[in-house]
Amino acid sequence: MNQAAGFEGGRLLVVAFEGWNDAGEAATGAAKLLAERLNLVEIAAVDPELYFDYQFTRPTIVQGDDGSRRIEWPGASLRGPAPSSEADAAASDPPTADDELVTGPGADTLHVLLGAEPARSWKSFAAELVDQALAADIEGVVLLGAMLADAPHTRPLSVFASSENRELRDRLGLERSTYEGPVGILSVLADQAERAGIPTISLWASVPHYVHNAPSPKAVLALLGKLEELTGLSIPRGTLEDEAKTWESGVDALAAEDEDMAGYIEQLERARDAVDAPEASGEAIAQEFERYLRRRGDGPDGRNEPPRGEGPRDEPWRPRDA
DSSP: OOOOTTSSSSOEEEEEEESTTBGGGHHHHHHHHHHHHTTOEEEEEOOHHHHOOTTTSOOEEEEOTTSOEEEEOOOEEEEEOOOHHHHHHHTTSOOOOGGGSOBSTTGGGOEEEEEEOOSSOHHHHHHHHHHHHHHTTOOEEEEEEEEEESOOTTSOOOEEEEOSOHHHHHHHTOBOOOOOSOOOHHHHHHHHHHHTTOOEEEEEEEEEGGGTTSOOHHHHHHHHHHHHHHHOOBOOOTTHHHHHHHHHHHHHHHHHTOHHHHHHHHHHHHHHHHHHOTTOOHHHHHHHHHHHHHHHTSTTTTTTSOOTTSOOOSSOOOOTTO
16 A cells, blocks of 8 residues: 555654543543553643633542642643653663564654643644644644444444545545534644645544443554554554453443343444445445434434544434333
C-alpha cells in the first residue's frame, strides 16, 4: 500500500478526547498506551480556565505515591519526545524491554494530544491546539474516536477510517464521511488542522452499545490495529489482548443469564456475518439490514442509528423488549 506523505515516517500527532468522542474509553485508552510506551512528556497545555466548566467536567483529587494529595484539573496537553536533557536523565532509569517499544517509521517523533472535551470557546480551543501542532512541526494528524453502535461483541470490532483530504483518500483507500449532524471536538479540530495545511485522518471504533458502561479493551485493540495499518508503526499490546478476552468472556457470561440479550446478540451476529460473507452481494447485504431494522421497528432508513464516523448518542439505543 502506498502511504501518503506525512503518514509513514513523518511527524504524526495522535489525538483523543474524553467524553462524547470516547465510547468505552477506547480512544483515550489507545492514546494513553502510545504515550506510555513512548515515554512522552508534556510540551504544551491549554489554560483550563478558558475552556472548561468545572461543574460539568469536575477536577479530581488524587493521591501520589508519597501519600500527598493534589488536584488534577481537566484540560488538554500535547505530549512529545523528551528534550535531550530530560532524555539523558531518563537514561538512568531501568531500560524498557524491546518488546514494549513502539517501533517503525516516525516512532521517534510521534506526538500525542490527550484531553477532555471543552465546554466553551471551541474555535479558540482548536486554534490553540493547531498552533501547538504547527510549532511542533506536525505533518499529519490521526484523530481517534469511538462510537456506540449495533456491533456484536463476539466479532472483530470495525473501525471506520475517513479523511477530508483527497490525497490521503486516494493513496490510503479511505472514505469521505457523508455524516451530517451534531459533532464533537474531534471534527472541529480536524477542520482547523486541514485549514492550516495539516492533513488529517479520523478513525472511529464501533463499541457494542449494550455494554457501554464498561471500558472496552477490544475496541482499543481495533484502533491500534488500524493505526498500525495506516502508519507502518508497530505498537506492542502488552496485556491488552488478555484483557480483551476477559472482557468478551464477561459479556458472554452476562448474555448467558439474559435470554433477551442473548437473542439480540444473535441478531447482530447474523447481520454482521451477512456483510462479511465473501459471497454476499450489495443487494443481499442491504436486504439483511432492512430486515434487521424492521425487527427493531426503525424502518429501512435506520434513523435511530448512532451517526457513522462521528460519535455516540447521548442515550444508547436499546432493544425495545429489553
